Amino acid sequence: MSLLKRRREVSDEEAATDAVRFVDERLGIAPLIRAGMNYLFPDNWTFLFGEIALYAFIVLLITGTYLAFFFDPSTATTTYTGGYAPLHGVQMSEAYNSTLGIAFDVPAGLVIRQTHHWAALVFVVAMVVHLMRVFFTGAFRKPRDANWLIGVTLVTLGIVEGFAGYSLPDDLLSGMGLAIAYGVVLSIPFVGGQLALLIWDGNFPGSSAFVDRLFIVHVFIVPLIILGLIGVHLAIIMRQKHSQFPGPGRTERNVVGTPLWPAYTFRALGMLLATAAVLFLLGGLVQINPVWQYGPYEPWLGTNGAQPDWYMGWLIGALRLMPGFDFTIGDATIAGNPFFGGILFPGVVFTVLYLWPSIERRITKDKRRHDLLDRPRDKPWRTAFGSAFFTWIFTIFVAGAADRILVDVGFPYEGQVIFFRILALVLPVVVFIAVYFVCRELKRSEARPLRHWYGTVVRRADDGSYEEIPVEIDPDGGNGNGTRPTKEEKVGGE
């Protein structure tokens, strides 16, 4: 019995060696595979957001390819005869017609389309949360400042990609969104008119070339750039190796973590599958963007309470809150509200994000390399600034839903605009002050109000008696060797 078992094991190894030899003889990459297997991932739950974004993107590529087999990006008019009776006989574009076809006539088409849409929402939200994690833990500092720029670029591209995607079906909602985008482009000083006509190939709603352009941007150009940048993003991470939180045995010079093979491979695969599972469950069970209810878009149609996908909400909010005046010199109009809200506001936000590593380097005069992360409390002013900054954006985001608050709750719109204007100016200041002092106090006292359970462990001794041992349970667990990080180690990067 034991002889048989041993023989089988040996032959396993031999088979594996043969397989590796087969690859190595042709590519010579055994050392690379070894390095990959040994690559260490420091464990922390906050590192998962970037992974979720990556996996959502994979789901987007797969479901998007499926949809592209059935979608027809054409403005040619047709009369609807498909599976949704209420629209029978309605004149519509082939784009809208084929979108309805995916929903009602292609087997399993709707579940794929809804999963695609949900994946887009999750993709952007995961990137944004990942960006916040990187911000508040100081992971953007040298040497990761280069990767921060790529990350911020990926967020902008994700928003552009999402907007292009939900503009394609040519339903009423997507048409209204494109009208606003057209207004925003027109408002760009000096070149807005040229640019808008260039993009739309004429006056809004554009020629038949426009939907072709939108399609190629959505299914080829932007995804290709995103894919390439994700590749660079990950390559840089692998070159620099993961950052890690301070803890026992962790220094600026080393990485403590779980190797890619075997444990982390299965964990990461599990995360990919879990992300896909949630997206397909949402796609099957939770309706999203029911375009058949909106009807086809015509430039003279509009509807009250229309809301875009969530990642456009902050821009809609800015259009709502910015005062309505055109900036004129003589009879030349330089810019108006769509410019302030639709270009200037996101411009300021992304400029701050792009420049933040340099701004912080200039303030702190800290040019050293950092591989140990800060806890948010370790840098009260950074955490306070970030909290205020994101609060500012979030307040404007909520103001984007003012029309739904009017329609659903009944709060007068005019009053809401004034309220949100004041809130967008006051709330960030309040948040800055509050967060600054909370962080300073936490840093001073080293209290961990959300992390610790103070209690006792009861242990049975050898003689049968029981003893009580007071302990602090640290769910973080350090590196699992049972020692508690000392204060010096935790502060680490300071």
Next chain:
Amino acid sequence: MKSRSPRGELVVVGSLLAAGACAVAFVLLYIFDSHNTQLLGLSLGLALVFLAVASVVAGRKVVDQRKGVEERPVLVQEDVEKEVAERAVALREGVSRRKLIVGAGALAGAGVGVAAIAPLASLGPGNVSETLKASPWKKGVPLVDDNDKLLSVDQFEVGSWTTAFPQHADKRALGSAIVVVQILESEVLKNPQWAPRGIMAYSKVCTHAGCAISLFRYPTYEPTSQPPALVCPCHYSTFDVRKSAEVVFGPAGRPLPQLPLAIDANNNLVAAGNYDGNIGPAWWGVRKGT
């Protein structure tokens, strides 16, 4: 060999079997009930859930859990940096007309660069002002509804509104769609000559961001200080129809262009001229000419 986690192994096997069963259920649904979106999503989602459970349990319980420590790569190697920089500069050795070559190269680069992007000019934009200001309306063009029927003044009463288009024109052109409203003649405070019987027409395209004006707020029943107004549903730009659609609230920077109306011999509405301003969202030349 001693198992690290016999229970974990069982969970993995059970989850894999469950995943397979859910996947089979998905295929059966696809064959027999292919439009049942909920069950399709549920079966596929659950198959993935079970696979995820199997994978995570395998990764956290079944396989080797040892952690590792490794040194970070040193990124800065000063001697190599110096060597690379020196090699880069060594390009100049034995070359005398450096500036000339660089200049010629820059010239060639600029020329080829421009040639490469020049075809992009085919995209347009053509005559910007003319395109953006295009309007199918002129004096005498009859108003029709979305079924191409002429609009008679008898269809209107105070407080009513409708969408209209120029006869025999492209309805989708941005300059085409107008909103026609009727208010009391005594309420018309500006340009009464364009509003026979209090019936007036405005471009339906919001001057803020190009959405269709599709709300008419006419305070018929309750006493209110608000004027009768056209409202854009996108960002609630509000235009006072008594005063040629002056902006009374919201982000719009200009009034809606008004289309002068007249009544022809058959009691139908016709345009008495073009808009009194340029239609659509603002661009640099929106206030220049009409």
